Amino acid sequence: MQILVRLIPHLPESLSVAERDALFSAERKRGLELQAEGKIVRMWRVLGTPTGISLWDVESLEEFQASLSSLPAWKYCNVEVTPLIQHPLEAAFQKGEQA
Template sequence: MLFLVRMDVKVPTHLSAAEFDAIKAREKTYAEQLQREGAWRHLWRVVGEYANYSVFDVPSNDELHRLLSGLPLFPFMTVHVTPLAKHPSAIQ
């Protein structure tokens, strides 16, 4: 199943810069792992915002929730999920 996910991060003011950098490093490692495994198919930055649009390919809603909630930045995110279906006019 394909899902379009928008993730907006609100930088926590209660963390030091070093603590936040450590969280971001863990986030990068986890995101790269999911991309290598094929679950996180596409990742695009939203220009001018601390946000991204991503496409996930996972077998279920529950699996997507498990992956998203495993993101180290998840506690600081607003997440919007849109399930995707093949369009009848798509040539691919």
């Protein structure tokens, strides 16, 4: 199951520099683990914003929820989730169909 995820961070101003640095360090570590596990397939940054977009590949919505909530900064993000299915045109192309 592939899922497109948009994370729009809104870190509280009350976080100290040390807390922010620790949060970013932990987020990076967990994000790299999720990439190594194949759960996060691709990641992008929206130009000029702190918004991140990622493509996830998971077995179930439960697995996705557990993985997403394991990211330390997710609680400071607005999250938009879009489950994806294969487009019929792509399926036809992969089967070698021609116009």
